[in-house]
Amino acid sequence: MQGCAPLKKVHEVFALLYGLFQFLQERYVRETTRRRIFAVLLAGPLAFAIAGCDDDGPQAQRVAGGDVERGKRLLAQFQCGACHSIPGVEAARSTAGPPLDTFGRQSYVAGHLPNYPESLVRWIVDPPAVKPGTPMPNLGVSPEDARHMAAYLYTLR
Numbered sequence: 795m796q797g798c799a800p801l802k803k804v805h806e807v808f809a810l811l812y813g814l815f816q817f818l819q820e821r822y823v824r825e826t827t828r829r830r831i832f833a834v835l836l837a838g839p840l841a842f843a844i845a846g847c848d849d850d851g852p853q854a855q856r857v858a859g860g861d862v863e864r865g866k867r868l869l870a871q872f873q874c875g876a877c878h879s880i881p882g883v884e885a886a887r888s889t890a891g892p893p894l895d896t897f898g899r900q901s902y903v904a905g906h907l908p909n910y911p912e913s914l915v916r917w918i919v920d921p922p923a924v925k926p927g928t929p930m931p932n933l934g935v936s937p938e939d940a941r942h943m944a945a946y947l948y949t950l951r
């Protein structure tokens with residue numbers, strides 16, 4: 795649900811403004827009523843919208859066509875664990891590459907791309923095409939297999 799990300803930003807901005815509001819309210823009590831009405835008007839619909847948004851940002855992704863269990867097997871088959879630690883994947887404890895233990899919570903892929911399914915799939919298929927000079931090699935993973943792997947990686951939180 796990528797659509798939720800901008801909403802979260804709005805929410806953050808709003809939370810900040812609201813904090814400021816409360817501060818002002820304490821200082822200048824007279825305008826309280828008007829400010830309260832304004833706050834309620836804004837907070838109501840926003841809270842609704844956010845409650846209906848059942849993920850927490852760009853990290854909690856569902857990968858269309860991605861099968862978590864298959865992804866887990868593929869991560870083992872392609873030996874991603876030769877360079878990464880990946881919880882749940884056998885023998886994946888290397889520290890040559892960054893640990894993927896909480897990959898589902900990360901905001902970026904390789905510090906470079908915003909962490910969305912499409913960018914993660916592109917990365918797994920051909921890292922040097924995405925980030926020239928990266929030490930992660932192209933391992934010949936098909937886009938389909940990469941989708942399954944991505945589905946598994948997003949479960950790591």
Ligand code: HEC
Nearest residue numbers: 872874876877891892902903904905918928929930933943
């Ligand atoms: C030869 C070692 C090596 C292998 C094998 C390898 N990787 Fe990597 N991987 C790396 C390195 C090094 C990085 C960091 C790249 C960078 O930041 O430029 C990386 C980065 C990543 C990232 C981004 C991590 C982050 O913290 O942003 C993901 C996701 C990833 N690899 C997935 C995989 C998958 C899936 C496989 C198996 C198909 C795999 N890697 C196989 C070395 C490897």
